[in-house]
Amino acid sequence: MDESDEYVPPTSNQLQQPLPIIKTRFPVARIKKIMQADDDIGKVAQATPLVVAKALELFMISLVQESCNQARMRNAKRVSPAHLKQAVLSTEQFDFLAETVGKYPDAVAVSGNKPEPGTGPGRGRRRKVVD
Amino acid sequence: MSDREALSSDDLSLPKATVQKIVSEIIPPDLVFSRETRDALIECCVEFIGLISTQSNDIAEGEAKKTIASEHVIKALQELGFADYIEPIREVIQEHKETQKGRERKVGKFEASGMTEEELLRKQEELFGLARSKLNQEGGASA
Numbered sequence: 001m002d003e004s005d006e007y008v009p010p011t012s013n014q015l016q017q018p019l020p021i022i023k024t025r026f027p028v029a030r031i032k033k034i035m036q037a038d039d040d041i042g043k044v045a046q047a048t049p050l051v052v053a054k055a056l057e058l059f060m061i062s063l064v065q066e067s068c069n070q071a072r073m074r075n076a077k078r079v080s081p082a083h084l085k086q087a088v089l090s091t092e093q094f095d096f097l098a099e100t101v102g103k104y105p106d107a108v109a110v111s112g113n114k115p116e117p118g119t120g121p122g123r124g125r126r127r128k129v130v131d
Numbered sequence: 132m133s134d135r136e137a138l139s140s141d142d143l144s145l146p147k148a149t150v151q152k153i154v155s156e157i158i159p160p161d162l163v164f165s166r167e168t169r170d171a172l173i174e175c176c177v178e179f180i181g182l183i184s185t186q187s188n189d190i191a192e193g194e195a196k197k198t199i200a201s202e203h204v205i206k207a208l209q210e211l212g213f214a215d216y217i218e219p220i221r222e223v224i225q226e227h228k229e230t231q232k233g234r235e236r237k238v239g240k241f242e243a244s245g246m247t248e249e250e251l252l253r254k255q256e257e258l259f260g261l262a263r264s265k266l267n268q269e270g271g272a273s274a
Contacts, residue, residue, distance in 0.1 A: 015215050024152040030145065034177060035184040037143050042188075043198040047227045051201045052183055054223045055208060057153070058216045059179050063172065064157045064164075071162060079164050081171045088175070093212050096182050097175050104171060 015058060016065055026053045066091055073110045082107040145173050183207055 032049040035041050066087035071079040081104040088094040088101045150173055154164050164172075184199075186207035191199045201224050208216050244251060 019219075020157055022153055022156050024149060024156060026149065026153075027146065030143075031180060034143050034145075034180050038181065038184060040188055041184050041199070045198050045200045047201045047224060048187075048199050048204060050223060050227055051204045051220055052180060054220050055183060055204070055213065055216050056176055056179060058219060059213075060150075060153060060172070060176060061157055063175060064154055067168070067172075068158055068162055077162060079158070079162055079168050081165075081168050084168055084171050084175075094175075096211075097178055100174055100178050101171065 015062055019058075020061060022057055022061070026056060028053055031056070062091075063087060063094065070107060074108060080107075081105070143177075145176055147173065150176070182211065186211055 028049045031053050032044060035044060035049065035052065063084070067079050067084040070083040070086045070090075071077075074083070076083065081101075085101040085104040086107040088097045147169065151164075151169055154169060154172070158164060183204060187199050187203040190203045190206050190210075191197075194203075196203070201220075205217055205220060208214065208220070246254065
C-alpha cells in the first residue's frame with residue numbers, strides 16, 4: 001500500500017526572463033468587477049485592481065509559455081487545451097487549477113520523458129490504483 | 132453592454148479579444164493558440180483572480196482592514212507561491228503613486244497661487260516682458 005505520490009512536481013515555475021513586454025492592457029474596471037462578484041470581497045483600494053491586473057498578466061505569460069513548451073515537446077503547431085492542461089499539471093504554482101482543467105483531454109505522452117502522471121482512461125492524480 | 136444588470140460570477144469573464152491580443156504578444160510566431168485553448172485560458176485567469184482576491188481578503192480581514200490594499204495582494208502572492216511576481220508589481224505601485232502625486236501637485240500649484248487664470252496670464256506676460264528687456268540689455272552690452 002504505497003502512499004507515495006505518483007508524480008513529483010517540478011520546482012515552482014519561475015517567470016522566464018526576459019519577460020515579453022505586453023502592450024495590451026487588461027480592463028481594470030472589469031477586473032474589479034470580477035473580484036467583487038464574490039460577496040466576501042468588500043472594498044478595494046484604488047491601486048488594487050491595477051496590481052491584480054499586473055499579477056494576471058504575469059500569470060498569463062507563465063501559463064501561456066508553459067503551454068507552448070508542452071506543444072513544442074510534442075511537435076504540435078497548435079497549442080491545444082490538452083497542452084494547457086499538461087502545463088497546469090506539471091507546474092506546482094498552478095495546482096489550484098487542477099480541477100478547472102480536469103475536463104480537458106490528457107496530452108499524449110512524450111517519448112524519452114518521465115511517464116505522464118495520471119494519463120490514461122479512468123486514472124486521476126488523486127486516485128490510487130488498488131492491486 | 133449589459134454592465135448594469137446584476138452579473139453572477141459565472142457571467143463575468145475577461146474580454147476574449149483582449150486575451151487573444153495578449154496571447155499573440157506572448158507566443159512565438161510559429162505557434163497558434165486554438166479558440167478552445169484561449170477559452171480555457173480565460174477560465175484559468177478568472178480562477179486566478181478569485182484565488183488572489185480571496186487570499187488578499189483574508190489577509191486584510193486578519194489585519195482588521197475593510198479595504199483590500201496593494202500590500203495585502205503582495206502578501207497573498209507571497210503566500211500562494213507567486214513571489215516572483217512581487218518585484219514587477221512593486222514597480223506598478225510606484226508608477227501609480229507618481230501619477231497620483233503628479234495630479235495632486237498640479238492642483239496644488241494652481242490653488243496655492245490664489246489668482247484667477249486671467250491674473251496668472253497677465254503675470255506671465257509681465258515676466259516675459261521683463262525677460263525680453265533683460266535680453267535686449269545684455270545683447271546690447273556684449274555687442
